[in-house]
Amino acid sequence: MTEAEFIAALRALPLHRGALDLRDDAARIGDLVLTTDMIAEGVHFLASDPPGDVAWKLVAVNLSDLAAKGAVPEGIMLGYPLGDEAWDAAFLDGLGAALTAFDCPLLGGDTIRTAGARTFAITAIGRAAVAPSRGGARIGDRLWVTGTIGDAGIGLAIAQGADGPAELLARYRRPVPRLAEGRALAPVATAMMDISDGLLIDAERMADASGCGVTIELGAVPLAPLHPGDRIAAVTAGDDYELLFALPDGVSPPVAATRIGRFAPEPGLRLTSAGAPFALPDRLGYQHG
């Protein structure tokens, strides 16, 4: 089955009210926000990636989902397949570094033995008074983004052997979830999500969930000074873990961010370049199964 077919089938099962019909990025129990992310060797990380970076990224991608809900991390549950001693020790170093950096303690978990490529799972739990959905943007709202876009895409190429600056490799290997920004934005954003699969595909998902369309000005998308400058590559690359959010026209965000588009009545995603319509690339980002 594809991911979409599987999730559609899950909707026929008994669902918790806080599952939000499996249409949001996190579940709710009271003021708790819960999210699960798995990563698999050979799919979400390279066998050659340093184990400490794998641990960091596993924590970061989960906490990024909490950041998009404006949640303060409460703790994580870790599902860990034991490996060889050196790998496990290096993983623990990165895990400790991430938990300390993001002020998120370990709650519990499970360890197992497996054969072959390993799969890691984290369920992250956070606390949020107000948790924006990805589907609350209204026609006329402006689309904003934190940080710079496409860095991790270049970082992945560097990890695979290309030349490039260490700063962009670090953006791929040790992403930093925008927890403080998410907390500041949650009370004012009409919609918010993190960018994990690519700016374009995730913006399209936000517009779809909000029942409207969105137009993005390619020239407004913020690139890092060290980025080589291919804007289509940047807006279709995954693993950014920046926050994408909607604000009513005229509202300024309480954190550093860049306005890159606006929501419109016509469904779907459109691009402009210097204000003129610009053809969408064939591939908008990372498409799951």
Add this chain to the structure above:
Amino acid sequence: MTEAEFIAALRALPLHRGALDLRDDAARIGDLVLTTDMIAEGVHFLASDPPGDVAWKLVAVNLSDLAAKGAVPEGIMLGYPLGDEAWDAAFLDGLGAALTAFDCPLLGGDTIRTAGARTFAITAIGRAAVAPSRGGARIGDRLWVTGTIGDAGIGLAIAQGADGPAELLARYRRPVPRLAEGRALAPVATAMMDISDGLLIDAERMADASGCGVTIELGAVPLAPLHPGDRIAAVTAGDDYELLFALPDGVSPPVAATRIGRFAPEPGLRLTSAGAPFALPDRLGYQHG
């Protein structure tokens, strides 16, 4: 690393207060109880096991940990590696059957693609006013167990090709967590845990965590009428998912259960048979990594 070494290393990381120093079977956030269990193909289930049974068991083993805390299931987060269409559909059937049977809704989760043997993860969340630990037994307390012991061990042999009754195969493939019993026992049990790795090894763990020893009368251990009767095989077999609990001497359990032993000052596990000392088997149960 071994599981014990890995968990010891985790204790050096930032821990949530509700992690209970990673010495309990579940974590706490307020009145919520959280537990994570992973299962891997070829290790925790056979590639030939029906997918619906794999789903059922994945839910059941997680809810069994909630049962041991006297918790009412609130929901589960599912980490699922997509497979082929028929396998996924059959898994969904079993998942739906288990969620319905145990009155536990789906909260959310994640799907991924992997290569090779697949690993599934569930984090189960429950709610409990009083959650007994595995380490609260006191010298003089009696040791009790629900249901019958060793059925799943025979069921595993049947699943692997041996002759035997369908009832015991079902106990291996579709275990039923003792949720109602756990809720009734939580206010009176001084210690409680579920039996997942074998009666002897789990009883020894309860005694160790409680800072005392325990003596089990082999002849008192309840076997199913259909069980072939090898008591040592029964008390060292895993996957029973019955509840093991301690009650003060003279207290009767509020649910059907069998008294099988008593806690004593001398550390460690001892067996008797018809009251006479009986040598411990070399292998007390399933030992993780």
